Amino acid sequence: MSYLQFSVPPIPHYLNVGEVTYLPGERHPNRRNIGVFDILFVSRGSLHISEDGAAWKVSRNEALVLCPDGHHFSVEGCDEVTHFYWLHFNAEHWRQVAAPQHFQTDPFExxxxxxxxxxxxxxxYCRLPFPERTFTLLKNLMIMMDQPSSLARWKEQSIFQDLLQQLMEMEESRSQSAPGVIAEKAALYLRQNYKEQIDYEKMGRDINYNPTYISRCMKQVFYCTPLDYLKHYRLEQSKMMLINTDFHISAIAEEVGFPNVSYFTKCFKEYEKMGPRMFRSKYRALTTKRWDISD
Incomplete structure (x- = not known):
């Protein structure tokens, strides 16, 4: 499955919406570089759409997102009476990816x-998880286009975010699959026990799953091994302690679960591109400066 990955902020921004009905044999227009994202939500019949060498048959209760810099057109006419909604939106930072590349700012930042x-x-391209709800939201957007108030414009953006969430349910459901549940259970175990010495066998016994299967699930969901996840979490905890306490570096290393200060320092430098002492000095000064400005 192909995904559109949006780096936020800024969030994608809704522009306008409409609906079209095609008779049998009619085709979607041939367009190139339209400058906006165009989502097609099919409520009846089907569209045969190609974009940059890939082709889809978008049938009832399905959706396809066309890109602003692509070339899309109908590869054949509609087989039957076809009705769909179209929605245009803008986004600044995006790209197509074969699989989701999860990223979020850590608590320290x-x-x-x-x-x-x-x-x-x-x-x-996806099948709508809640088609009736999706079509209701689209109809509401169409009604609001004739409302001149600023509040209406704000509500339009809110409805659009709800629509995007409907589409993202497809990706969310992946994490709720059996591998997703096991990966989340393992991640929770690691976060709750990060101060302890943990290996695959102990984790497997404690959460009652085969260690090899746990590792495979975490790679599928989090794109890292359990021990890599644990190391990352320990480093995040150490960053907070460096900023908020006067503990010695060796004490912090021990507190967050590293076997010795040398290994902790090595991992920290690989992760932050600076040592823990330099990190403490830099970000304590930055934090103090920010508080001074706010005062």
Missing amino acids: RSTLRQNRFNLHVPK
Whole structure:
């Protein structure tokens, strides 16, 4: 499955919406570089659409997202009377990916650097998980186009975000599959026990799953091994302690579960491109400066 990955902020921005009905034999227009994203929501019949060498038959209760810089057209006419809604929106930072590349700002950056960045993933083509709800939202958008108030414009954006969420349910459902449930259970176990010495065998016994299967599930859902996830989480906890406590570096290393300070320092430098002492000095000064400005 192909996905459109949006780096947020800024969030994708709704522009306008409409609906079209084609008779048998009629085709979607041949367009190139239209400059906006165009989502087709089919409520009846089917569309035969090609974009940049790929082709889809978009049938009832399905959706396809066309890209602003692509070339799309109908490869054949409609087989039957076909009705669909179209929706245009803009987004600044995006790309197509074969699989979701999950990213979000860690708690340290959110609290200290005042940043909250993350990726959204919308399937290029999907079956609508809640078609009736989706079509109701589209109809509401069409009604609101004739309302001149600023509040209406705000509500349009809110409805659009709800529509995007409907599409993202496809990606969310993946994490609720059996591998997703096991990966989440393993991740929770690692977060709750990160101060302890953990290996695959112990984790497998404690959460009652085969260690090899746990590792495969975490790679599928989090794109890393359990031990890599654990190391990353320990480093995130150490960053908070470096900023908020006066503990010695060796004490912090022991507190977050590293076997010795040398290995902790090595991992920290690989992760942050600076040592823990330099990190503490840099971000304590930055945090103090920000508080001084706010005062």
